[in-house]
Amino acid sequence: MSGFGAIAAPLPAGEPRLARPSAPTLDAAIAAMGSEADHRAAIAFFTDYRRRSLMFPPDLALLYRLVLWRRAKSVLEIGSYFGGTTEMLARALLAAGGGSLAAVDPWGEPMFGRTLAEWPEPLRRQVTFFPLTSMDFFISCRAAEPRFDLVLIDGNHDYEFVLHDLTMTARHAAAGAVVVLDDCDQAGVFHAARDFLAVHPGWHEAGGAMARWDRARPLASMGPSLAGTKMLVLEAPSAPTLGERPLSLALAVEGTGLKGIELELVPDHGGGAIEALAVLRAFPHDADRLRPEQRQALVRAEIGRGQALAWLGLAPPLALAMREADTARRELEILLSWSGEPVRLAAPPMPHWSK
Numbered sequence: 001m002s003g004f005g006a007i008a009a010p011l012p013a014g015e016p017r018l019a020r021p022s023a024p025t026l027d028a029a030i031a032a033m034g035s036e037a038d039h040r041a042a043i044a045f046f047t048d049y050r051r052r053s054l055m056f057p058p059d060l061a062l063l064y065r066l067v068l069w070r071r072a073k074s075v076l077e078i079g080s081y082f083g084g085t086t087e088m089l090a091r092a093l094l095a096a097g098g099g100s101l102a103a104v105d106p107w108g109e110p111m112f113g114r115t116l117a118e119w120p121e122p123l124r125r126q127v128t129f130f131p132l133t134s135m136d137f138f139i140s141c142r143a144a145e146p147r148f149d150l151v152l153i154d155g156n157h158d159y160e161f162v163l164h165d166l167t168m169t170a171r172h173a174a175a176g177a178v179v180v181l182d183d184c185d186q187a188g189v190f191h192a193a194r195d196f197l198a199v200h201p202g203w204h205e206a207g208g209a210m211a212r213w214d215r216a217r218p219l220a221s222m223g224p225s226l227a228g229t230k231m232l233v234l235e236a237p238s239a240p241t242l243g244e245r246p247l248s249l250a251l252a253v254e255g256t257g258l259k260g261i262e263l264e265l266v267p268d269h270g271g272g273a274i275e276a277l278a279v280l281r282a283f284p285h286d287a288d289r290l291r292p293e294q295r296q297a298l299v300r301a302e303i304g305r306g307q308a309l310a311w312l313g314l315a316p317p318l319a320l321a322m323r324e325a326d327t328a329r330r331e332l333e334i335l336l337s338w339s340g341e342p343v344r345l346a347a348p349p350m351p352h353w354s355k
């Protein structure tokens, strides 16, 4: 680790002052990047960063410009190591107008805390460091349910860990979020991304790495989204997307009986059937006297091609028996599954309650 004495070196002077990539879609932005003068300028600027970041300048340049393109306000980095890439992400956030950056790494304060202390105040203000594994971090997110505009997954590169990071990232991804995986030349990273995309409708890889992958050469044909980098770039759907695998949504409980759920769909679909499972749960104040309660109801509706509104009625209304005075917490989970080609929700499901 002696080579990392260099992290005490002063920050590179000056910002790259790069324009936001103007392409309207992520795919177009990635396609244009390699040949843009601003991209070459970013690579030149980040050449010095290698002492603190494990990434190569083309990877840093791609990440920096993706933060600008996405106009990200909320960024998550899983695996921050000595914080060199974190510092670059904080710079990009500042250049994009400022925001918050959660840096997660179980190695903890001795390494990252020292790095943070060396930064200028405006950079430091963007960042919160979590000395946790990504799993513990996501568990700690459960109360606030944050949404991230851009996530860098660069922690443990084993398949199972990357798949976990991706799955939990999907749960906390803002609409149209950009997710970057580093080291896609490692099989765990590439194949976790491939498997993730296969079961997450509406998500896609921008840049064509998955299309270039060849089943007959499963290791040799693993490649990046942008040539010259080691990164895969994924994009979240612009709205929650329904497919076969049930989508689970947590909604507020605002009455005693659930009469039904109203759904608004983006009407560009070919029709299908929706199955919805509504689950009401109540947890008592006094766990010695009362047990938690769970009630659920299943409902199905056929949806015609292009139909925008769907009503999933529950008769009689789904209700809990636990008295309000005994209840510490109530929750409603809606699981939605769809039989046709993936369809997007135009708005969050709207539960209707009887008072």
Ligand SMILES: C[S@@+](CC[C@H](N)C(=O)[O-])C[C@H]1O[C@@H](n2cnc3c(N)ncnc32)[C@H](O)[C@@H]1O
Pocket (backbone or CB within 6 Å): 052, 053, 054, 055, 078, 079, 080, 081, 082, 083, 084, 085, 104, 105, 106, 107, 132, 133, 134, 135, 154, 155, 156, 161
């Ligand atoms: C490849 S390094 C990250 C490099 C850093 N992003 C950079 O560009 O300089 C991987 C980091 O992931 C961290 N790590 C390992 N397992 C992890 C986990 N389960 N959750 C979060 N971070 C993890 C390691 O401590 C290590 O610092």
